[in-house]
Amino acid sequence: MFISDQTRAIDSPARPSDREVALYRWVAVNGRMDPERAADELGLDHADLDAAVASLTELGLLKPDLHDPARLRPVDPDLVATVVTTSMEAAIRSQQAELHHIRDQFAGLRGHYLDSLSRGSVDFEVIPGVEEVRAALNRAGAECTEEMLTSQPGGNRVPEVLQEALARDTAMLSRGVRMRTLYHHTARFNGPSQAYVATVSALGAEYRTAHELFGRLIVFDRKTAFVPERGDTWGAVVIREPSVVHYLCEVFEQAWTQAAPFSDAAADGLELVAKDIHRTIVRLLAAGLKDESIARRIGMSLRTARKHIADIMESLGAESRFQAGVLAAQQGLLDDSPGSPEAATGA
Structure with a gap:
């Protein structure tokens, strides 16, 4: 198989919480752990303090002092990070190797695919x-x-x-x-x-x-x-x-x-461009196109196109699409205007 049945997830290593970071900073500044002072100065109750101490100890960021095991001292976090992330880095290297292996296998299929095209129609x-x-x-x-x-x-x-x-x-x-x-x-x-x-x-x-x-x-x-x-x-x-x-x-x-x-609407005149768009919508209405088709033909969202259609029918005083087409033709709105972008190109 090209892809293993199960993708091995990389377990994220444990990391200190904000409260534990604050406690580690306090111990580093004071050189040792003093539960009463730390709880008071950090605003923690004893239960929260004990939980933070236990977590930092488990992570290896706090260790008992050699001369006084009852006291805790901070440990270099770089050393702890190296130990904690070793398994994660190994897993990443393993998945990268698997990724390259998968890509190589798919790349090897390219020649077979080209052979199939050469035997059949490539049109x-x-x-x-x-x-x-x-x-x-x-x-x-x-x-x-x-x-x-x-x-x-x-x-x-x-x-x-x-x-x-x-x-x-x-x-x-x-x-x-x-x-x-x-x-x-x-x-x-x-x-x-x-x-x-x-x-x-x-x-x-x-x-x-x-x-x-x-x-x-x-x-x-x-x-x-x-x-x-x-x-x-x-x-x-x-x-x-x-x-x-x-x-x-x-x-x-x-x-x-x-x-x-191509030019921006300001350069051509916002009113002129808007009138040209309205003229196109009127012509498509007269041709009997539905709202969705009109929106697609002129490159608008359906909601915006419907707003333009409603404005046009209101300005013409039309109650139906057919009537809008008739009134637009009577008013000469279906004719190309000399000021339209098409006329500007001499098309």
Whole structure:
């Protein structure tokens, strides 16, 4: 077996409590144990004092004086710590050795896995777990030499995820890899995303935003594409079939052409960006999309999207989605505006 049936737990050694630390400090300062004075000055009753003395004695931090066994003296804590932690250190070394052994065994399976791929189809590969997907992306990024295309739906990026991506993206850009990323317009309202884009753009990366995106996609060197696994899992499907990868790159290029250069909402004008987002929501309402689909298409949380929908219907005086679409069309709200980000790119 690759992993033992039971993982040996490392027993944590006993350690002194705050009360025992205070008592040890008192004995060290006074050179010997005086129960009456110690109890009085430390505010302990005799039962608590006796328990602390017993614990410190058991740990080996207090020992009877050679000349007067009735008195206790402090012992060098470094010597005691060495004795107490010896078994723990041995257990850690044992588990580290087992960890290296397990990793070596799994690494030995890599060749068999590659052999299986060579005998079968390598055009499509399903990776079920998020940690495995992350490892596969990191490996593909390390092997990328020319270009990475990314579509990242959603307006909010977690700071921890952005920080992890920074090192990987910086390394790729330093090798001369061209990086282009599509975000939703809502990302321009997200502080961490703005800071990340500003940092990586200075290194040569390119970013654009759009009202709607086709979904999550990462393509390395136009040879390997990652798309989400179907369902609510965090898995991914790796695509290497040249025609499919080429098609996905064409989809990306079309969206890239129609997208606007990334900038923060303040630079574009908060009111203008908000109106553009509302215009997109109105168009999706008129098309009959449900709240969940609208939220996903524009990169908002469902709660935020529903608030926008309620505000729009109230401002139009509409009592139904169909009526909202009719009223929006009558007022010309479904037409592209000259001030929209799409118009700014000349798309």
